[in-house]
Every structure is written in C-alpha cells, then in structure tokens.
Amino acid sequence: VNEVIQLPRAARAFVSFVALLRVNGFAIAPEQTTAFLEAIALLGPRDPEDIRQAGLATLAPPPERRATYDLLFRIHFLGGEEIPSAEGDDEEIIRLQEEGRGDEEPLLADEINESGEMAVRAEALAERRLIPGGPSEPLRRLAREARARLPRRRGHRRMRARRGPWADLRRTLRELTRNDGEVMRLGRLKRRARPRKMLLLIDVSGSMKARSEDNLDLAHTLVQATPNIEVFTFGTRLTRLTRALRLKRREQALAAASHLVSDWDGGTRIGDALQAFLAVPRFGSYARGAAVVILSDGLERGDLSALRDAVAKLSRRAWRLSWLTPLATGASFVPQTEALTAIHRFVDDMADGGSNAAVVAHVLSLRQRRAA
Amino acid sequence: MAVRANIAGIDSPEALEKALRSAYYLADQGIATAAYLALALGKPLLLEGSPGVGKTEAAKAIAATLGRRLIRLQCYEGIDASAALYEWNYPRQMLAIRQAGDETIDIYGETFLIERPMLAALRAPDSTVLLIDEIDRSDQEFEAFLLEFLSDFQISIPERGTIRATERPVVVLTSNRTRDLHEALRRRCVYHWIDYPTAEREARIVMLRASSVAEATARAIVAAVGKLRREPLSKAPGIAEAVDWAEAATLLNKGGARWPDAFKRSIGVALKDEEDLAFISPRLDALIAEAAA
Numbered sequence: 001v002n003e004v005i006q007l008p009r010a011a012r013a014f015v016s017f018v019a020l021l022r023v024n025g026f027a028i029a030p031e032q033t034t035a036f037l038e039a040i041a042l043l044g045p046r047d048p049e050d051i052r053q054a055g056l057a058t059l060a061p062p063p064e065r066r067a068t069y070d071l072l073f074r075i076h077f078l079g080g081e082e083i084p085s086a087e088g089d090d091e092e093i094i095r096l097q098e099e100g101r102g103d104e105e106p107l108l109a110d111e112i113n114e115s116g117e118m119a120v121r122a123e124a125l126a127e128r129r130l131i132p133g134g135p136s137e138p139l140r141r142l143a144r145e146a147r148a149r150l151p152r153r154r155g156h157r158r159m160r161a162r163r164g165p166w167a168d169l170r171r172t173l174r175e176l177t178r179n180d181g182e183v184m185r186l187g188r189l190k191r192r193a194r195p196r197k198m199l200l201l202i203d204v205s206g207s208m209k210a211r212s213e214d215n216l217d218l219a220h221t222l223v224q225a226t227p228n229i230e231v232f233t234f235g236t237r238l239t240r241l242t243r244a245l246r247l248k249r250r251e252q253a254l255a256a257a258s259h260l261v262s263d264w265d266g267g268t269r270i271g272d273a274l275q276a277f278l279a280v281p282r283f284g285s286y287a288r289g290a291a292v293v294i295l296s297d298g299l300e301r302g303d304l305s306a307l308r309d310a311v312a313k314l315s316r317r318a319w320r321l322s323w324l325t326p327l328a329t330g331a332s333f334v335p336q337t338e339a340l341t342a343i344h345r346f347v348d349d350m351a352d353g354g355s356n357a358a359v360v361a362h363v364l365s366l367r368q369r370r371a372a
Numbered sequence: 373m374a375v376r377a378n379i380a381g382i383d384s385p386e387a388l389e390k391a392l393r394s395a396y397y398l399a400d401q402g403i404a405t406a407a408y409l410a411l412a413l414g415k416p417l418l419l420e421g422s423p424g425v426g427k428t429e430a431a432k433a434i435a436a437t438l439g440r441r442l443i444r445l446q447c448y449e450g451i452d453a454s455a456a457l458y459e460w461n462y463p464r465q466m467l468a469i470r471q472a473g474d475e476t477i478d479i480y481g482e483t484f485l486i487e488r489p490m491l492a493a494l495r496a497p498d499s500t501v502l503l504i505d506e507i508d509r510s511d512q513e514f515e516a517f518l519l520e521f522l523s524d525f526q527i528s529i530p531e532r533g534t535i536r537a538t539e540r541p542v543v544v545l546t547s548n549r550t551r552d553l554h555e556a557l558r559r560r561c562v563y564h565w566i567d568y569p570t571a572e573r574e575a576r577i578v579m580l581r582a583s584s585v586a587e588a589t590a591r592a593i594v595a596a597v598g599k600l601r602r603e604p605l606s607k608a609p610g611i612a613e614a615v616d617w618a619e620a621a622t623l624l625n626k627g628g629a630r631w632p633d634a635f636k637r638s639i640g641v642a643l644k645d646e647e648d649l650a651f652i653s654p655r656l657d658a659l660i661a662e663a664a665a
Contacts, residue, residue: 029559038375039409057406060563063420156450157511169462181469279604285550
C-alpha cells in the first residue's frame with residue numbers, strides 16, 4: 001500500500017492498533033490490516049471517528065466485543081483520558097477476552113451468594129487449573145464412537161443412492177451420452193444424514209463440585225467430535241464455552257474454558273439460569289430440534305415454577321431432552337427431590353450422570369432413542 | 373485490488389447516506405461508512421443483526437442507489453451449486469440428443485445452461501447487485517463454496533471452463549447470526565453489525581415507511597417497541613414490526629377505535645409468538661399507556 005511507504009509514521013499507529021487488538025484476542029488477518037489502511041486513506045481521515053468506523057468495518061470485531069474494541073481504540077488513539085478508572089470494570093473487559101463477557105451475557109437478577117466470602121471464593125476458583133493427564137477411557141470411547149453413534153437427522157443435501165425419491169439427472173445424462181442417447185438406468189438421489197444439533201448445559205454450582213471438572217473435560221471431547229454443538233455452564237451466571245472448547249489441545253481448551261467460568265462452586269438457581277438462556281433468542285434457537293443434555297443434580301434453591309416453565313419450554317423445542325444427575329443410580333431411579341419431581345414429566349430421559357462412563361454411555365445411546 | 377474512491381458519483385459515506393435517503397433508507401453513520409468502504413474497496417458487504425433491523429432493505433436501497441438490478445439468492449439448508457450457480461437443462465439436452473440423429477451437437481452450449489443468481493451477477497457485474505440473504509441458514513459446505521466465489525469472483529463450470537467477472541461485482545451478504553459464520557468469510561468482507569436504531573431515528577423510519585402514520589403515533593409505537601425489546605422475549609419486534617404496528621394501529625383508529633385501544637388490539641403484528649404474548653399481556657396496558665404518554 002502506498003500510504004505505508006509515503007507516511008510510515010502515520011501508518012505505524014494504525015498497524016500497532018491492529019497489534020494491540022490481536023494481543024487482546026481479536027483474530028485479525030493481514031489482509032484485514034491492508035483493508036483497514038486503505039479504508040482510512042479513503043475516508044480522509046477527517047477525524048478519529050473515521051478511523052474507528054474504518055476499523056469496525058474492516059477489522060470486524062464481533063458485536064459482543066464492541067465495548068472492548070471501543071475502549072482499546074480510546075486508549076490507543078485518544079490517549080485514554082476518558083477511561084473511567086473508578087469501577088475497574090473496564091479493565092476487566094480487556095483482560096477477559098472471550099465471548100460471554102460482553103453485554104450479551106445475561107446476568108441473573110441478583111447474585112445468590114449468601115455471603116461476600118462466597119464471592120471471593122468463587123473468584124479465586126475462577127483461576128483454577130484442571131487436572132492434567134490424558135483423557136480417561138470413557139472419553140476415548142466417546143471420541144472413537146461419536147461419529148458412528150451420536151444422533152443424526154435427515155439433512156437437505158442430496159447424495160446419489162441406489163434408491164431414493166429423486167432422479168439424478170446429471171448422472172443419468174452423463175451415462176446417456178455414452179450410450180448413444182439411450183437411458184439405460186435412472187440414477188437416484190436421497191437425502192443425506194447429518195449430525196444432529198446438540199446442546200450441553202453444565203451445572204457448575206457447589207453441589208456439582210465433584211463432577212464439574214469431569215463434565216468440562218467431557219464437553220471438550222464432545223465439541224471436538226461433532227460439529228453442531230453448543231456448550232454452556234450455569235450457576236449464578238450463564239457462560240458460553242463453545243468457542244473456548246473448539247481449541248484442539250485439551251489442556252489449552254480446558255484452561256481457557258475454566259478461565260471463562262467465574263461462578264465455580266457457587267449457588268444455583270437453575271430455573272433462572274435456564275430462563276436467562278431461553279431469553280436470548282440466539283441461544284434459545286440452539287435448542288430447537290437439538291439433542292439437549294443437562295448435567296445437573298437439580299438441587300434448586302430458587303423458585304420451582306420458574307424451573308418448571310423453563311424446562312417445559314426447553315422440552316418443547318428440543319428433539320430429546322436428557323437430564324443426567326449424579327443422584328440417579330440404576331434404571332429404576334425415581335426422583336425424590338421436589339425440583340426433579342416437578343420437571344420429571346417434561347424430561348425424556350432422567351438418567352445417571354454420576355460418572356464419565358455413565359454420561360458417555362447415555363450420550364452414545366441417544367441415536368437409538370426415538371424423538372419424543 | 374482496485375480501489376475506486378468514486379462509484380456512480382458517490383465519493384464519501386455522507387454522499388452515500390444522502391443517496392440512500394432518497395431511496396427511502398435512513399442509514400446511520402456506521403452502515404453508510406461500511407457500505408461506502410465495501411463499494412470502494414471492491415469487497416463484499418456482510419451485514420449481521422437481529423431479524424427485522426433492515427438488512428435486506430439496506431441491500432435493496434444500495435441497488436436502487438446505484439441504479440442496478442438486485443439479484444437475490446435466498447439461502448436455505450442444503451442449498452448447492454445447482455441452485456446458486458448454474459444448472460444444465462437436462463430435459464432439453466436429452467431431447468436435443470434424440471433429435472440430432474447423426475449430426476454432432478454441443479449439448480453444453482449456451483442454450484442448455486440455466487443461469488442461477490451467482491452466475492447472473494458474475495456475467496453482468498456492472499449492472500447488478502448480488503444479495504446473498506440469510507447466509508447463516510445454509511450449511512458449512514455452501515459457506516466454503518461461497519468463500520471461493522467471494523475471493524476470486526470466478527467460477528469454473530467443468531464442461532465450459534472458468535468464467536471470470538470483468539470487474540468486481542457488488543455483493544451484499546446478510547446473516548441473522550443463528551450460528552457463527554466461518555472466520556474466513558468474515559475476513560473477506562467489510563463487516564457491519566446493524567443494531568436497533570435510536571428512538572429518534574426509528575420514529576423517522578416509521579414515518580418514512582408508512583406515510584399515513586402521524587408523528588405522535590410513530591413516537592408512541594417506537595417507545596413501546598423499545599420497551600418490548602428490553603423484555604426477555606423469544607422474538608423481539610424489529611423495525612419492520614414497528615412499521616406494521618404503526619400502520620395497523622392507524623388503520624384501526626381510522627375505523628373508529630380509540631387510541632390506547634387501537635395499539636392494544638393490533639399488538640399481534642408486533643408480537644407473533646404466543647408465549648411472548650402471554651408473557652407480556654398482563655402488563656400490556658401499563659406499557660402502552662407509558663409509551664403513549
């Protein structure tokens with residue numbers, strides 16, 4: 001770009017802004033930097049607003065991270081005089097980089113931590129590291145068998161087949177040209193099966209403490225194994241983990257994910273958490289036609305009717321709703337707690353979620369189970 | 373890449389904004405800048421936003437402003453090259469083969485080619501705007517296919533060879549963000565996230581779109597819609613719904629309904645989900661009274 005050669009000094013500030021964004025977790029390709037410089041040249045630039053707009057258009061920060069982008073822009077180009085320092089909240093935005101931290105995150109009405117001490121503990125735990133070591137045998141089994149045994153649905157893409165509802169005209173014509181214009185055999189097409197959407201909701205409250213880390217590990221294996229999956233954790237907050245868990249390396253992904261979750265081992269209001277989940281249209285649509293799996297003990301401290309409404313709503317949207325609780329042992333499990341009894345009739349499967357092996361076995365059996 | 377600072381007399385975001393306004397589209401600075409940059413840099417424009425914030429309208433307005441024909445490709449799951457790009461007219465080919473007898477014919481000639489939106493745009497890049505609508509509805513295979521098209525603006529038809537655009541076509545993509553698009557796709561485009569407009573701008577949009585609506589009605593509707601958007605609804609009303617609501621309420625009012633009542637009776641055009649209606653109905657009276665005040 002000419003501008004770089006003619007105005008090395010001026011251009012340097014823009015290029016270093018891109019570097020600053022990258023350091024803060026924005027994924028920006030070199031071609032975007034080029035487009036950014038061209039855009040600035042095109043716009044004049046007459047004022048800083050032109051530069052900000054050019055960056056928004058060409059560097060494409062995701063909408064939920066707009067606030068961070070604007071803040072970094074002010075720091076870099078305007079000397080950061082306007083930064084409100086009192087709350088310390090903004091610094092938080094910079095340090096925490098993933099989704100679920102922006103304005104999109106639905107905060108539950110009021111934190112239910114009974115004491116301040118609890119909050120401090122939760123904060124400390126946010127930094128916790130997950131146990132190193134390779135994946136356990138059930139998880140290896142999940143990775144191995146996922147492709148063959150996770151639920152599927154009929155897709156809308158067609159593939160050639162021996163038998164099927166449509167004629168494959170393209171193939172038929174090709175064969176016809178080889179046979180002097182005679183149709184010997186009509187090729188057929190059928191609908192190709194695709195992996196069904198999955199939605200995994202993981203309870204990370206105090207009562208699920210023993211399972212939290214294993215569940216996260218399992219979520220990572222599942223995210224790696226199937227393309228259409230969304231993972232959220234809930235406790236006092238709702239956190240989307242899908243993107244963090246897309247990282248291939250297990251340790252890296254788990255570290256990123258555990259850093260995102262800030263409400264480890266806190267309290268729960270499952271009903272409110274699920275309501276909050278359903279209230280974001282984008283999230284709510286993840287449940288539509290999906291195999292929804294909730295890993296929670298159902299120990300509800302909040303309002304039972306909120307829980308019942310949310311689960312009923314989820315159940316109507318889902319293809320099949322599974323509630324896996326560590327309390328359920330054996331096939332003859334009958335829910336005892338008030339919350340589980342209340343939601344029992346909306347849930348398609350209420351099964352054992354007490355160990356990786358049990359959860360994996362259930363998830364892999366989903367394809368055999370019919371849509372409810 | 374050819375940078376063109378001046379396209380059809382438009383040489384700045386402000387000029388584009390003005391031109392869009394005469395096409396009945398009120399653009400804010402953000403979208404005017406993004407659209408101008410997309411035109412000038414020769415890149416596709418990717419518009420994301422909640423349903424009903426006017427993404428498709430923006431594409432229509434851009435086409436009208438440039439005086440070009442809009443070619444719309446609506447995406448859906450399973451959309452493939454034969455629906456988006458080209459298709460051979462198989463029955464015609466078969467008949468031609470039968471009729472040809474001993475003569476040789478080229479069954480991959482122009483007469484047998486059915487043009488689909490992307491090919492049509494590629495062949496007339498200077499007189500069309502290609503709108504690829506709701507790209508998030510298509511599957512990953514199509515997204516990958518699109519990536520190739522958007523980076524080189526060329527397509528290869530195995531039987532015919534490669535067709536290349538003589539200049540970069542104007543392409544607008546929209547997404548409702550029901551799933552995350554591939555990073556590579558975002559990277560190739562000029563991006564803009566369309567937010568709900570400010571109350572002031574939305575009232576102007578309502579009056580521009582529905583000329584029969586009085587200013588007071590428009591303001592009341594916009595205030596009410598703004599309140600509804602803050603509620604945890606599964607489908608929040610968009611700008612289109614606000615316009616419809618204002619028109620419907622005005623119509624009822626002309627038919628004799630009193631004001632707060634006209635708003636309330638026409639709520640069905642703004643909220644179209646039964647659960648949402650049930651959720652909001654106990655507070656609807658208060659909400660409308662507050663908005664109308």
